[in-house]
Amino acid sequence: MKNFFPGPGVRHVLAAASLVLAAQAAWALQPFKVQDIRVEGLQRVEPGTIFASLPMRVGDEYTDEKGAAAIRALFALGLFKDVKLEAQGNVLVVVVEERPTVAEVEFAGIKEFDKDQLKKAMRDVGVVEGRPFDKALADRAEQELKRQYLNKSLYGAEVVTTVTPVERNRVNLTFTVTEGEPAKIKDISIVGAKAFSESTLTDLFDLDTGGWLSWYTKSDRYSRAKLNADLESLRSYYLTRGYMEFRIDSTQVAIAPDKQSISIIVNVTEGPRYVVSGVTLAGNYLDRDDEFKSLITIKPGEPYNANAVTDTIKAMTDHFGNFGYAFAKVEAVPEVDRENNRVQLELRADPSRRAYVRRINIDGNNRTRDEVVRREFRQYEASWYNGEKIRLSRDRVDRLGFFTEVGVETQEVPGAPDQVDLLVHVTEKPTGMIQIGAGYSTAEKISLTFGIKQENVFGSGNTLGVDVNTGKFNRTIVLSTTDPYFTQDGISRTLDVFYRTQRPYQYQGGDYKLVTEGGSVRFGIPFSELDTVYFGAGVERTRIKSGTNIPAAYLAYADKYGDSSFAIPLTIGWSRDDRDSALAPNSGRLQKITTELSLAGDARYAKFGYQYQQYIPLTKRYTLAFNGELGYGKGLSGRPFPVFKNYYSGGLGSVRGFDQGTLGPRDVTGAILGGTKKITFNTEFMAPFPGAGNDRTLRWFVFVDVGNVYGDNDPWSLKELRASAGLGLSWISPLGPLRLAWGQPIRKFAGDKIQRLQFQIGTSF
Known part of the structure; x- marks a missing residue:
């Protein structure tokens, strides 16, 4: 009823x-x-x-x-x-x-929201099972539902509440919603802009009038929060280009009578463009004026830049924090010369009082143990407040990858002016990751790779994973676990157990196999906040199982050194990573050096590798990325480099557009042998996907790849390099980063195997 x-x-x-x-x-x-x-x-x-x-x-x-x-x-x-x-x-x-109490709360006609999300909104206004019901409560519930739909630009949504009495003086509440169609942004106008074109300014907005991809980005749906963010982008654009007195006078959002379209009008006053004539210091700078002057990024003679002023004030405030002055204040006081459109800035500093940290509290870690967060902190309790160590600690917690948000808030201690508490607030995210890859070639047909990794097992910070490859010629299963704090000093330990069967890519059929089984242990020692040195040891046994069409190189190796080769590889490496993100980097670099030595056993060899990645932000939306890899292997003690340790190139991760692992030396049967030397260069230009606005989770890219592998007796030859170019799609999907690439070889040789379309989940480059 x-x-x-x-x-x-x-x-x-x-x-x-x-x-x-x-x-x-x-x-x-x-x-x-x-x-x-x-x-x-x-x-x-x-x-x-x-x-x-x-x-x-x-x-x-x-x-x-x-x-x-x-x-x-x-x-x-x-x-x-x-x-x-x-x-x-x-x-x-x-x-x-x-009064009757609420027995159940149900929703009908809901498509835009998850019902659990709406039930939470109902709880926030008091509509919850077991609570006394009255008519005013139903009105509040209806208004809250309509507010939720307004936030989704569904202005025509209608809500009807049905109250059904049940036994024991209770009622069931059913909210029936007719959602209607969302209102779309019809046009965005900026009135009063003269220095820049309207199209230039509206390109700054995440909101737009829609495109063919708006069904995914929903950028043509009005949101007050998004509009406020866009207005801040507009304000920042002017303030960083000399328009110190720029202001937004008003904003009108007009909804059509049919509630299906929205017009947005932004009225602005630009004001004159000012140039900085000079910067002076005033106040107490702890007798370290030269140190603080070096932090100034405001440049006299250039247009006033609010970001430079903000960055300078922040850098100075942070520098005060490095000496324990948690409450320091720095203020930029402008002296405006309106006649000549110039401004003189005076930076006034008040360090206030020195403080030390009384207590560090952690909030939001419902699953992750406190110690996982605390052991990343370089600021300690009962120590002098140190802003640099606090920032470093926050970054270290963020780099764990367990949280979507990490924030550190400084709180004064009542009655103790020289003490502060730190509140570390984290927002947890799912730390399980599935990696899926697939490819198609005339040799492998359809090959699948599958991996599952849990990075924060039981909230301990440890990692547990399994990788499986189901290729026709290459099959792998690897079990691994990592304890990032095997010792209290932050030394990590990784254990691997693996079993691989291989038939390196060849096109003549055959049923031979290379079977490798073993395990390894590796330790990582942090030498600085960015540098880690790795070392470890392993035990491997590789068996060459003869069969039809086995490459002659494998037969020769087996005849001389036996079908089964035992090795004890020792590993040592170094890495430095200062990228701003591991999933969607926009700036920073990654460097790795790896060394593998086997000095005992049947197989004796050395293997060296170096990788360099660089991300250069061209603008807020565009990124240029470089990747380079070198590999070199050499046999030791008079023995050749084991053929089953060869490098392979081609496909995702090396030179796209060529079939996976098919570049390099071959024998007379056409079997791919790989090589002892490898070189790869990749260049990508990345941009937001058309219609996706500034969304960095969905981007397209164009690329140029160059690379090859060489045999033990072959020289490094630029003439033998293969090259390809193409375009692709990068998407940070719920399963991990997905890369889809279409490559066209631009330098190839007779017999090269081409695979133009390739994709993989859980990879970069």
């Missing part, structure tokens, strides 16, 4: 009338001395709640005033529809009728 409720004004009149009538009922009682108090009509409310609210006790004199006050107090609890006072002799009887 559907209930149609009176408006708020009518309800207030009815409530007032009921209180008057109830008070009159109370006044009808003659004064008497209360010898007992009895409550009738209770179903769920505890009697103690009634007794605690009554303004009288046993032994008190009952009066009209006390009776009226008792009724008002009981109605104020919000638990009762009706309250009456009766007298049976000298016994005061309180008769109540409880």
Whole structure:
């Protein structure tokens, strides 16, 4: 059944009338001395709640005033529809009728939201199972639902509330929603802009009038929060180009009568363009004026730049923090020469008082243990406040990869002006990751790779993973676990157990196999906040199982050194990573050096590798990326480099456009042998996907790849390099980073195997 409720004004009149009538009922009682108090009509409310609210006790004199006050107090609890006072002799009887409680909350017609999300919104306004129900509560629920839809640009959404009584004085609430179509942004106008074209300014906005990809980005749906962010981008654009007095006068958002289109008009005043004439210091700089002057990024003679001013103030404030001055203030005071459009800036500093950290509190880690966060901190409790160490600690916690947000807030300690507490707030994210890859070639047909990794097992910070490759010629299973704090000093330990069967890419059929099984242990020692040195050891056994069409190189190796080769490889390496993100980097670099030595056993060799990645932000939207890799292998103790340790190139991760692993030396049968030397260069230009605005999770890129592998007796030859170019799509999907690439060889040789379309989840370059 559907209930149609009176408006708020009518309800207030009815409530007032009921209180008057109830008070009159109370006044009808003659004064008497209360010898007992009895409550009738209770179903769920505890009697103690009634007794605690009554303004009288046993032994008190009952009066009209006390009776009226008792009724008002009981109605104020919000638990009762009706309250009456009766007298049976000298016994005061309180008769109540409880309001029904909410039994269930259901939604119908919901498509835009997850129902759990709406139930949470209902709880925030008091609509929750077990809570007393009244009509005002239903009104609040309807208004909250409409507000949720307004945030999604669904201005035509209609909500009808159905109240269904059930047993035990309860009701079921059903909110039936007719969502309608979302209102789309029809146009965005910026009035008053003269220095820059309107198209230049609207390109700064994440909101737009839509494109063919708007179904994914929803950039043509109005949102007040998004508009505010866009207005800040507009303000920042002007303030960083000399327009110090730029202001946004007003913003009008007009909705069409059919509630299907929206027009946005932004009125601005640009003001004159100012040039900085000079920068001076004032105040107390701890007798370190030269140090603080070196932090100034404001350049006299150039247009006023609000970002440079903000960065300078922040750098100075942070530098004060390095000496323990947690409450330091730096203010930029402008002296404006309007006649010549010049501005002189005075930086006034007040270091205030020095402080030390009393306590570090962690919030938001519902799953991750406190120690996983605390062991990354370089700022310690009961030590002097050090801003640099706090920033470093925040970055280290962020680089764990367990949290979507990491923030550190400084809180003053009441009554202790020289102490602060640090509140570390984290927002956890799912740390399980699935890696899936697939490819197609005339040799492998369809090959699949699968991996699952849990980076924060049981909130311990440890990593556990398994990788599986189901290729026709290459099959692998690897189990690995990493303890990042194997010692309290931050030395990590990684254990691997693996089993591989290979038939390096060849096109003549055959049933031979290379079977490698073994395990390894590696340790990582942090020498600085960015540099880590790795070393470890392993045990491997590789068996060459003969079969049809086995390459002659494998037969020759088996004839001389046996079908089974035992090795004890020792590994040592170094890495430095200062990229701003591991998933979607925009700036920074990554460097790695790896060395593998086997000095004992049947297979004796050395293997060296170097990788360099650089990300250069061209603008907010565009990034230029470089990747280079070199590899070199050499046999030791008079033995050749083991053929089963050769490098391979071609495909994703090396030279796209060529079939996976098919570049390099071959034998007379056409079997791919790989090589002892490898070189790879990749260049990418990345930009937001058309129609996706500034969304960095979905980008397209163009690339140029160059590379090859060479045999042990072959020289490094630029003439033998293969090259390709193409375009691709990068998407940070729920399963991990997905890369789809279409490559066209631009330098190839006879016999090269081409594979133009390739994709993989969980890879870069």
